[in-house]
Amino acid sequence: MNKNPLIAYMEQRDRLSAEEREVIESCVHDVVELPAGADIVQEGARPTRSCLMLSGLSARYHLMSDGGRQISAFHIAGDFIDLHSLLLGRMDHAVGAITPVRIATVPHEYLRGLTNTHPHLTRLFWLSTLIDAAIHRRWLMANGGLDSVGRVAHLVCEMYSRMRVVGLCEGNSFRLPISQNVLADAVGLSVVHVNRTVQRLRRTRYLHWQGDMVEILDFDGLAGLAEFDPSYLNLEPEAR
Amino acid sequence: MNKNPLIAYMEQRDRLSAEEREVIESCVHDVVELPAGADIVQEGARPTRSCLMLSGLSARYHLMSDGGRQISAFHIAGDFIDLHSLLLGRMDHAVGAITPVRIATVPHEYLRGLTNTHPHLTRLFWLSTLIDAAIHRRWLMANGGLDSVGRVAHLVCEMYSRMRVVGLCEGNSFRLPISQNVLADAVGLSVVHVNRTVQRLRRTRYLHWQGDMVEILDFDGLAGLAEFDPSYLNLEPEAR
DNA sequence: CGGCTCTTTGACCTTGCTCAATTCGCGTGG
DNA sequence: CCACGCGAATTGAGCAAGGTCAAAGAGCCG
Numbered sequence: 001m002n003k004n005p006l007i008a009y010m011e012q013r014d015r016l017s018a019e020e021r022e023v024i025e026s027c028v029h030d031v032v033e034l035p036a037g038a039d040i041v042q043e044g045a046r047p048t049r050s051c052l053m054l055s056g057l058s059a060r061y062h063l064m065s066d067g068g069r070q071i072s073a074f075h076i077a078g079d080f081i082d083l084h085s086l087l088l089g090r091m092d093h094a095v096g097a098i099t100p101v102r103i104a105t106v107p108h109e110y111l112r113g114l115t116n117t118h119p120h121l122t123r124l125f126w127l128s129t130l131i132d133a134a135i136h137r138r139w140l141m142a143n144g145g146l147d148s149v150g151r152v153a154h155l156v157c158e159m160y161s162r163m164r165v166v167g168l169c170e171g172n173s174f175r176l177p178i179s180q181n182v183l184a185d186a187v188g189l190s191v192v193h194v195n196r197t198v199q200r201l202r203r204t205r206y207l208h209w210q211g212d213m214v215e216i217l218d219f220d221g222l223a224g225l226a227e228f229d230p231s232y233l234n235l236e237p238e239a240r
Numbered sequence: 241m242n243k244n245p246l247i248a249y250m251e252q253r254d255r256l257s258a259e260e261r262e263v264i265e266s267c268v269h270d271v272v273e274l275p276a277g278a279d280i281v282q283e284g285a286r287p288t289r290s291c292l293m294l295s296g297l298s299a300r301y302h303l304m305s306d307g308g309r310q311i312s313a314f315h316i317a318g319d320f321i322d323l324h325s326l327l328l329g330r331m332d333h334a335v336g337a338i339t340p341v342r343i344a345t346v347p348h349e350y351l352r353g354l355t356n357t358h359p360h361l362t363r364l365f366w367l368s369t370l371i372d373a374a375i376h377r378r379w380l381m382a383n384g385g386l387d388s389v390g391r392v393a394h395l396v397c398e399m400y401s402r403m404r405v406v407g408l409c410e411g412n413s414f415r416l417p418i419s420q421n422v423l424a425d426a427v428g429l430s431v432v433h434v435n436r437t438v439q440r441l442r443r444t445r446y447l448h449w450q451g452d453m454v455e456i457l458d459f460d461g462l463a464g465l466a467e468f469d470p471s472y473l474n475l476e477p478e479a480r
Numbered sequence: 481c482g483g484c485t486c487t488t489t490g491a492c493c494t495t496g497c498t499c500a501a502t503t504c505g506c507g508t509g510g
Numbered sequence: 511c512c513a514c515g516c517g518a519a520t521t522g523a524g525c526a527a528g529g530t531c532a533a534a535g536a537g538c539c540g
Contacts, residue, residue: 088370089478092377119359122362133369134332136312136373145304180488188385238329388495419518420518430498432521435520437496
């Protein structure tokens with residue numbers, strides 16, 4: 001993965017002109033590294049830059065009054081994690097690094113400038129936030145309508161599908177550096193129950209899940225449990 | 241409410257030029273009425289027009305394999321219910337009319353044209369989809385981290401806050417034409433449990449809820465149950 | 481080795497689900 | 511005016527998925 005992951009992300013969805021590729025390339029300028037556990041953006045902040053993930057895993061979350069943490073999305077290389085802060089004033093949630101991350105920070109002025117000069121690129125940026133919203137909807141479906149096994153299976157299917165696009169899979173295997181604690185916060189279950197659910201999932205033989213490594217053995221089987229249909233990820237190139 | 245509700249929606253978030261107001265006005269052209277229960281957009285469709293709610297209540301939903309329906313958002317006057325179909329190819333969910341609705345349908349070509357000529361308006365359209373996403377996130381928080389009372393209270397707080405903006409409240413009262421069946425599909429609980437939850441909510445004396453009519457008696461009390469903070473709705477005008 | 485986080489297990493409890501029946505409001509046809 | 515039908519609201523009883531508490535392994539790093 002030498003290629004800029006945002007270009008990979010975009011080209012999975014539409015065709016880019018040479019100039020557009022250059023513009024995107026120029027976004028990767030101010031690169032920052034943060035350790036696992038660090039907050040990339042804090043809830044309530046009013047960022048003046050947006051962050052593009054270059055590597056690692058991060059999560060959007062919100063702290064509940066009982067101390068619990070609810071995760072509403074994971075972000076991997078190629079994801080613009082807080083592009084929405086360009087137009088939304090205050091951050092209504094925080095973004096934290098799950099693993100060590102490398103991110104490029106892009107000034108809002110620069111992005112706003114692009115919206116005045118590059119309509120097509122603007123639509124693609126917009127698109128990426130729309131896909132985020134589609135993912136949120138899917139999580140609502142999964143967390144509201146599936147049992148614990150389905151929820152976890154759904155997350156695995158989604159992360160697998162998204163990681164493939166940006167070249168983070170080897171064959172049917174990928175690293176999912178999500179502890180069961182974090183997993184629990186994402187699917188809205190207790191750690192104990194997540195643990196038992198993962199064990200049940202392993203017993204299905206649809207996947208191997210050992211530590212960080214997940215190998216998909218029967219994607220269709222897994223997708224069946226999760227009622228997973230990847231079309232919400234908009235992985236087909238199309239004129240946008 | 242003679243005013244175009246989309247203009248009310250936009251002006252709650254930013255200042256509009258006279259020309260922009262005109263452009264928005266011109267979107268309300270092809271008006272359609274649909275009865276309660278009708279599908280406004282079907283899952284899997286590839287719309288060539290987007291729908292703007294003028295009146296009534298609609299819901300985005302997805303049918304689960306067990307026949308259940310998971311609702312991921314409600315839409316009221318002023319909401320662009322499938323603006324995202326402009327850039328996303330296939331609808332990953334359906335939108336159904338909960339009450340009879342009046343909608344304006346706007347051709348995608350027209351909207352796409354605006355993205356080429358009106359950057360500020362484009363940002364505002366983008367903004368409206370970002371607010372939708374913020375609402376999804378909030379629902380994820382509520383449905384994942386609150387008990388049944390909190391979830392229902394959250395929905396009430398949100399609908400109240402949103403309806404006020406577009407002039408659908410009288411004092412502290414508003415119509416919430418959502419049957420307990422529909423409510424159950426939105427908060428991810430069974431009808432029976434929703435019924436008991438609503439009764440518990442009534443006993444708190446934070447609200448009067450009789451049939452369709454909800455009167456908020458103690459918003460802060462309700463917001464406390466729901467951990468509700470309206471800032472995610474971005475109700476403050478700001479240069480975007 | 482010691483400390484730390486993550487995983488796993490057991491026992492018991494609670495919230496919310498299912499099934500089934502009753503009631504209520506309201507509009508329609510007789 | 512009244513019986514009837516129908517969807518929505520309500521209630522009761524028993525069940526089950528998932529939560530809580532507590533403790534024991536496992537893996538990893540200094």
